[in-house]
Amino acid sequence: MKRCFRGLFAGVALVMGASLPGLADTLGQRPAGPRPTLNFYGSVGLIDMPSAQVMPDGEFSTTISYFGGITRNTLSFQITPRLSGAFRYAATEGLNLAGFETYYDRSFDLRYQILQQREGGWWPSVAIGLQDFVGTGIYASEYIVASRSFGSQLTVTGGIGWGRLGSYNSFASPFSDTRPAFIAGSPGGQFSVDQWFRGPAAFFGGIEWQPTDRLGLALEYSSDAYVTETTQGVFERRSPWNFGVDYQVNRSLRMGAYYMYGSEVGVNFAFAFNPARPLTTPTYRPIPGPLALRPSRGEAPELWTTAWLADPRARPGLGARLSEALAAQGQQLRAFNLGADTVEIRIENTRYSAVAQALGRSARVMAEVLPPSVETFQITLMDDGLAVSTMTIRRSDLEALEQQPDAAEALQTLVGLTAATPTREADLVEGLYPRFDWSLRPYTRTSFFDPDNPILIDLDLRLRASYEFRPGWRVDGALTTRLAGNMNQARVSPSLLPDVRTSWPRYAQREGVALETLTFSYARSLGNDFYGRVTAGYLERMYGGISTEILWRPVTSRLALGAEVNYVMQRDYDMGFGFRDYDVVTGFVSAYYDMAGGYQFQVDAGRYLAGDWGATIAVDREFRNGWSVGAFMTLTDVSAAEFGEGSFDKGIRFSIPVSWFTGQPSQSSVGTTIRPVTRDGGARVNVPDRLYDRVREGHLGNIDDQWARVWR
């Protein structure tokens, strides 16, 4: 065991220490050129100014910076190789605006690299950026910036900024003289199109030099006059020049210290992660043994008999062996159908995040257990009893390909995938239903940006139980109790709408054991690529009622369409069985599109909890190993004034598979949804087990994306 730990430490050291950022490819080759660094705004840049470089695709970073009483926490994401986005929570001490002692502010950025410097090319990289383009506007600015790297150590940057970045030593107002001023205390949240690239513009720029793999030096000229801050005496700006040093501690962490604006010492910590750079390399243990090969038919024809099928012991005997061997691979056998030539198994995958890996492991089990006469394997994936898809694979293809260099690609062209038929009663594993299952786990709930407590967090304990009568017919329930935390200190903010979500702190104040959910549900495939679901009961912490959903998605389609109608009542604050005097019919029609490259689009249009009508647009980038980062916004017929702070509902969300941290197979993930503010407009009821994700999991796009793991 000690040895294992030593190995683990060695592995961690390798990840954390030895190698530096930039994604090495599978041959261990790294990209050329200086490494990009994140500035005080969490954007790629020098110190306080942006540059035109980009982070590696998919890089997910968080920065914490501080100087002169200003703290900025920024979450940024390289959405595509050229497009990046950021969400920032900043606190300015002593900035007394709209009656706050410390001014807290949330803001979003977007930037796009228009030109990219090529190896050996002459042109610099050029980027265009919008800073704080949908917040209250304190950091609002726009810029066009160019950066040119010379060799692998030196980068020179120059740009033009507007708004904040055009406030010092401006040379002109090239596009328009007028720019609406920042108004403290306004609800904000609108796209401030009317101010982009307007008003005075100024030059900024700087030089970065990276003499070693880890060390960097930066000098910049800032075009931000910090007018609001210096007027209020937050800090004194004596010089436009900033300079300092940064150090890449390991692959994830970079630290920098700077002398800023002639008066302040600033520090910046940047933590950068990448979905493609797992913290622990996956081991795929237990590794699959070599595929069991059948004796040749010519040499041992007697073993290829089909007489075994007539033996009454065949079904119980093979069923038991299949169940046991599949269970060792984290696959639960639910039903199976034996034929002399074709055998179908129906499984629930409880271990692997990649469906292809679950299918591959199951096929190996079939090759190990089933008599030689069985040539065709059919594996049907089930999700909580809902049969989703059936993969058909020839055993002789498996045998021929396993050790070939192109085994994965070659097999991909030979498997068939069809929509699953509903599970037949006669195929069920004898004595399996009804099934009871339970779990007891701690979990955390968080809420951010309360002015009194920027981070509210509760540690809760959840007892979950489920009872499955027959595949697809279920009762699920969860009891929770709070172990520790400060969520009960959350404030209820007033609302002009029915308090469908702003009342959440009242639920958080509940002590003792609460009934989180208790639902009866039925889901099944309806044939012709349709799936249906009915769920009734206590759906979530705040609502109970009945929810019905229908989804259309062909197994090879990238498009899915769905419709959902819910009648829900607001639950009592004590989270018992009772309801408050608020009920509403909500419903949506939804379109989902699974774009190549892992981008997932979703549009839901319909009626929301407060009775408002509108639509939600969501875009998520899903990586093949299960990482997902996305953003959403909802516009409804509620006006910005009625909505309150933020003007409309929006947020970002991310989910990181646990296996990315541990290297061990797991279907768990960690993540959260961050909304700048939770209000009542554009709010939806959280119905458990919505169909789309359950069905998509077993469909072609998703299986194809993860196909490389079929043999692992």
Place this chain on the structure above:
Amino acid sequence: MKKKLALLAFLVLSSCAAVEGLGSGETEGSPMFSAVRQIGSGIFSRGRGEAPPQFAATRASLNAAGITRPVLVARLDAVGISVGLLEFQTPRDAIVWRSLDGNTITTAGGLLRNTRGFGTDLHSLETAPLRRALSNGGPAEYSRLFRGLDGLDQIETHRLYCQLQPETRETVDVLGRAYDTRRYVETCRLQDRADPVFVNTYWQGRGGTIWQSRQWAGPDLGYIDLERVNPE
């Protein structure tokens, strides 16, 4: 039997997930399976915290253990492993060599094609072009396709451009048995890159058997030294 067990212990490869390594894919009836299974349980009860077992068998001890099928001895300096693997399967043109805890190395004509269970494994490296070049015996230029799984679990393919150079005749010693061989050096590069990705060495006997080799198994595992032992 006890002696056989004790001896086979030397063939063991170090790894954390020892016994689980005997996952699916066995042919239950095969004598190899039962041997491996019995041996496995005996071996992994050893004391904790010991150094990884190193391959230390001799030709005589293999004989005494009744091992008659070929053994592949693999040394992976990068991970401090030395292990003997038994010939387990011969699908098509390949040989799957298996250690007692279930890790495998697949070769084709003695050329490394993939590894399974050694950490960041070699997903696959094409062997056919090199095999043709070796059988022709002379200097040759050809390309080999490398496939690796990246951090997102997708297959990344690189074409490597290789040169094979025959060198001197040498006598190599494999577990006390001398073989007359010719040494070949293979240098593989990416297009437009001066530094080679790897430089492999093969010692090929008169009948075409690769008795000894030093072959690259990806950026993480580095080079594996392989020796083929044919017990008497």
